[in-house]
Amino acid sequence: MKGHWSLDDRLERMLREVPFEVPPGSEAVTVRLDYDRSQGVLDLGCGAPGGFRGWSGGARAEFTITRDWATPGYLPGVPESGVWHVWLGLHRVPPQGLDFTLEITAERTAPPEPVLAEPPPGERPPRRDVPDVDGLRWYAGDFHAHTVHSDGTLTVAELAELAHGRGLDFLAVTDHNTVSHHPWLRAAGRGVTLIPGQEVTTDRGHANVFGEVGWVDFRRPADSWAEHAGRAGGLISINHPLGGDCAWLLPIADRPRVAEVWSSGWWDRRWGAPLAWADAWREDVVAIGGSDFHRPGSDGLPGAPTTWVLAEDPDAVLDGVRAGRTAVSAGPDAPLLLRLGDELLALGADGLVLVRPGGARQVVRGERALLRAGEGLHRLETHENEVIALCH
Numbered sequence: 001m002k003g004h005w006s007l008d009d010r011l012e013r014m015l016r017e018v019p020f021e022v023p024p025g026s027e028a029v030t031v032r033l034d035y036d037r038s039q040g041v042l043d044l045g046c047g048a049p050g051g052f053r054g055w056s057g058g059a060r061a062e063f064t065i066t067r068d069w070a071t072p073g074y075l076p077g078v079p080e081s082g083v084w085h086v087w088l089g090l091h092r093v094p095p096q097g098l099d100f101t102l103e104i105t106a107e108r109t110a111p112p113e114p115v116l117a118e119p120p121p122g123e124r125p126p127r128r129d130v131p132d133v134d135g136l137r138w139y140a141g142d143f144h145a146h147t148v149h150s151d152g153t154l155t156v157a158e159l160a161e162l163a164h165g166r167g168l169d170f171l172a173v174t175d176h177n178t179v180s181h182h183p184w185l186r187a188a189g190r191g192v193t194l195i196p197g198q199e200v201t202t203d204r205g206h207a208n209v210f211g212e213v214g215w216v217d218f219r220r221p222a223d224s225w226a227e228h229a230g231r232a233g234g235l236i237s238i239n240h241p242l243g244g245d246c247a248w249l250l251p252i253a254d255r256p257r258v259a260e261v262w263s264s265g266w267w268d269r270r271w272g273a274p275l276a277w278a279d280a281w282r283e284d285v286v287a288i289g290g291s292d293f294h295r296p297g298s299d300g301l302p303g304a305p306t307t308w309v310l311a312e313d314p315d316a317v318l319d320g321v322r323a324g325r326t327a328v329s330a331g332p333d334a335p336l337l338l339r340l341g342d343e344l345l346a347l348g349a350d351g352l353v354l355v356r357p358g359g360a361r362q363v364v365r366g367e368r369a370l371l372r373a374g375e376g377l378h379r380l381e382t383h384e385n386e387v388i389a390l391c392h
Contacts, residue, residue, distance in 0.1 A: 001104075005042070006097040010090040014203065015219060017047070017085040018102060024081040026106040031086055032062040035100040042100060043089025045177070046074065049082040052215045055177040057201070058091060059151035066110040072149040073178050079106065091203065119158045124191060125167040128333070128347070133340055136310045136325070139317060140332050141170035142302045144199070144208060144239065144260060144290025150175035153295040160190040163302040167332040170314045171302055172197040172290075174208045177218045193314035199239065200225050205250040206239040208260070208290075210318055222252040235318050237288060240265050241277055255282050258321060262289035262328045262390065264300030269387040278377070286321060287377060287390050289328040303332045310339075327391040337380050337391040344371045344378060344391060352380045352388055 001018070009016075022029055033044050045055035046063065053065060054074025063071035070076040086102060130138045146152035147159050154162065156173060163171040174197035175181050185194040197210045200218045207225055209216050211234030216225050229236040237258040241248040243265050261278045278285045289305035308327040311320035320326070329336045335348040346354065349364045356362075357376030364371070364380070380389040 001102050002099070003102075004097050004099050005088075005090050005093050007093050007095055009097075010093040014090050016088045016090065018088060019083050019085050020104045022048075022079055022081050022084050022106045025108055026079045026081065027110040028064055028066045028107040029079045029084065030062065030064045030105045030107070032103040033086075033088075033100065034061065034103075035098055039094050039096075040098045041092040042098065043087070043091050045087035045089070047085045047087060049080055049084070050077075052217075053077075053084075054180060055087070055150075055218075057089070057151060057176050064111065066113075068110070069113040070180065072147070073175070073180050075180055116155055116157075119155075119161045121190065122161060122165045124164050125332070127167070128336070130336075130338065130347070131340065131345070133310055136312060136320075138308050138310050138327075138338055139169040139314050139320075140303065140306050140308055141168050141172070141193075141195075141314075141317065142291050142293070142305075143172045143195075143197075143210070143237065143288050143307055144174050144263065145171055145293040145302055146175055146199075147173060147181055149178055149181035150199075151294060155188075156181055156184040156194070157188040157190070159293075159302070160188045160192050160194060163192045164190040166301060166303045168192055168303050168306070170195055170309075170317050172208065172210055174199040174210075174290075176201045179215050182212065193317070195317065202250070203246075205241075205248040206243075206246055207256070208237045208239055210235045210237070222250040223254060226252070226254060226256055235321060238281075239263070239290065240292065241281070242273055257282060257284060258286045258288060260290045261285070261287035262305045262387075264291045264293075264304055266387075270385050272385070272387075275377075275379075275387070284324070285377075286324045286326055286392065287328055288321065288326055289390075305330055306332050306334070308336070308338060324392050327389065329389045335380055335388050337378060337389040339373055339391055340370075342373055344373045345369070346371060346380065349380050349388070352382060355379045355381055 041058040043057045046053045056073035170193040172195040213232035213234035240263040289307045291300035309320040310325035
């Protein structure tokens with residue numbers, strides 16, 4: 001089929017559903033979308049009689065779903081007969097509009113599954129000398145990264161290997177509006193605990209939902225995302241709230257406590273707006289960090305920034321975040337500020353400035369210094385007010 005989307009269409013309703021029939025006995029469904037990508041962006045996804053079957057946004061122009069495998073971003077399973085829908089997101093439509101072509105096929109024979117090469121194992125850097133606290137350990141990780149299951153370029157195994165080589169203990173894999181990557185996580189750990197996540201993505205704000213909570217419907221209001229996460233035992237965070245064209249603009253009645261205060265998009269950390277936003281968001285905000293990694297040479301590498309969580313083990317990292325036991329540094333080996341009960345441990349911070357929640361400041365002396373801790377968010381800064389580390 002051929003069609004045309006106008007700018008008026010986009011303003012009226014961004015997500016459109018194009019119905020098509022899948023006959024009984026089908027073993028594979030393939031959809032191909034064609035349009036002039038130099039003129040605009042159309043997002044692509046799919047729903048079936050049984051519900052959500054996948055999303056790839058603007059990253060892909062086609063997908064295949066079979067009983068045993070599916071294109072990354074989509075869920076494998078028997079292509080049930082009945083009315084399916086291609087989801088088209090009118091993400092960017094120019095004033096003159098955008099022509100498009102959809103080719104949809106349902107086949108009785110499934111094509112073979114593509115073979116993915118496994119990356120060779122590499123070495124992990126030595127762990128930092130950080131003391132335990134009351135039987136808990138500080139674990140280093142990253143709460144925001146993408147794979148080929150959305151708009152990243154690495155497989156889950158390749159991403160895990162990269163995180164392992166960076167010295168991380170955990171990594172949340174948060175592909176956009178899908179959970180197709182979740183079945184791949186446990187087998188691909190490479191010594192890194194991979195946390196199931198999904199970046200619930202709209203043009204007015206992004207939020208990460210962590211945990212095995214099932215697919216979160218990005219088409220519904222933001223309050224429903226938080227309700228879904230809480231009901232299923234997961235955790236939600238607001239992502240890069242000041243992040244350019246993906247800044248948080250959505251209304252939400254019950255503001256989540258966890259927020260990605262530090263993202264790789266905070267390119268000049270003398271700019272205090274993310275901290276000011278966090279103070280205004282809610283008094284007890286829990287700051288985490290995320291690289292928003294997509295591909296080498298873009299965004300930050302996994303662990304840039306690094307979030308440190310005090311937890312029983314890497315599988316209990318989300319419990320540590322719920323309890324507010326977090327710290328953020330620029331990288332795994334960067335200067336670090338951690339809470340040890342009533343004290344703060346500053347590592348590699350000689351000559352930096354400790355800023356207390358009330359604004360009082362103190363120069364740190366020595367490469368391993370113990371300092372008095374108060375209630376609230378502390379930070380390390382340079383003499384030019386560049387943020388170097390955060391700690392609750």
